[in-house]
Amino acid sequence: MPSIRRRDLLTAAASVALVSSLALPALAQAQPEIEFLYSPFADYAPFFVAKEMGFFDEFGANVTLSPKGNTAETIQMLASGNIQAGGATWGAGLFNALDRGATVAIIATMARMPDTVPSPSPFMVSQKAWDEGIKSVVDLKGKRVGIPGPGGFGMFSVAKALEKGGLTIEDVEAVYLPPPATAAAFANGALEAGWSIEPFAGQLEKQGLGRRLVEDHTFGTELGLIAFNQDFVTANEDAVVRFMAGFLKAARLLDNGGWSDDKILAIVSKYTGTEPDALRGIPYTIRSEDGAIDMASVREQEAFFRKMGALEYEGEADIDAVYRLDLLKRANELVAGQK
Structure with missing residues (x-):
């Protein structure tokens, strides 16, 4: 009986260690680096805030932010494995890449248009x-x-x-x-x-x-998404979860009044090249609190590009095959566990 109890204790200790490892900043150095491509727009603010305010570090994510040229460049670099992660917009290039089987994993929404005016994208x-x-x-x-x-x-x-x-x-x-x-x-x-x-x-x-x-033409439209190289995700799920937890914490801060904080304006100013006063009070994109994507909005955009003759396939792209809701759920749980 003593040996059984000892084995149970060892098993319990191992379980606690496994769970705790997802929240210990000290383990950040053990995580693979995630280089994230961004554009100098205000809708990328959650990444800037998560980096500068230490939210990525809090969850043990090892993140580098790098400026990019355009969405097409992001998808190409992700698919080829030259970069680990990046922000992208829904568009013909992405839909066609998904249909061709590009090795890209979609994790969450990045930005969504609000249902009010003034619009952040007029x-x-x-x-x-x-x-x-x-x-x-x-x-x-x-x-x-x-x-x-x-x-x-x-x-x-x-x-x-x-x-x-x-x-x-x-x-x-x-x-x-x-x-x-x-x-x-x-x-x-x-x-x-x-x-x-x-x-x-x-x-x-x-x-x-x-x-x-x-200004009232794109109410509620999904503007951007967070994408990763699929092979990187398969090999480093915990790293992706940590990254997403840092993003979600920063996004919630911004969407709940964070834009009134001078410190946050200074951070966004640093990455966008815009003076803090020019950022004060402007309309901002939003996100769903849990980071989930509104697929009805995505399908509307897909239908638009099909009508434009820009899609190379018939039917709908199999987005569900690359949409990692399981990792997004784990990230939400990780943020909730911090409270």
Whole structure:
């Protein structure tokens, strides 16, 4: 009997050690490095906050944040294994990659459009065009409209805005350029209107270069997702769970009034290159509290790109095959266990 009790005690001790290991920051050095690709937009703020306020460290995640070029670059680098994780938008490139069997795992939502105005991603008209009489969407027929890329959220968002005036993408001249370049294009008259996102939208307003034309076109739309290299996830599930726990803690802080904290504004300023005062009070993207993705919104975007002729497959992409809800659930449990 004594030997049985000893074995039971050893088993219990091992179980406690296993559970505790997920919450001990001291083990962070033992975790593989996760290099995360980000864009200098306000919707990436949870990652900046988790890094700078030590939330990744709290959960034992070893994280490096690296700036990226575009969503297509992120998916390509993830699929090839050149990077471990990154933020991406739902778009034709991602849907096609998933159908081809790209080794990408989707973990959670990154950002979602709120159901209120002002919008963190408004469709804007240049002040110059406004002064010349373009004061509604219908006035944009045949005009130049800025879009960040041909197959991503920006394209979907612009199409939804144009619908407000009975127009389609085919009714305007699409000009592909990144949001930071919109200011110069508005100033020199190269664009009449275009997609934007914070903090750039607020800057356009403050500089007197642009004004909001449509803001109620993408209420509740899933904007971005958190993706990992699938092989990395398979080999390092605990590391992914730790990373996600740090993200969730930071996201909840932001979504529950954190943006009023000067320390947080300074952190976001550091990564976006925007002055803290320019970030104060701007509209922000949100997330579901548990990080779950609204698949109805995703399917709406998939249907849009199919209608555009941008998808290479029939039917729906098998997102469920790569959506790791099990790891997201573990991350939520890890955050809850900290209380």
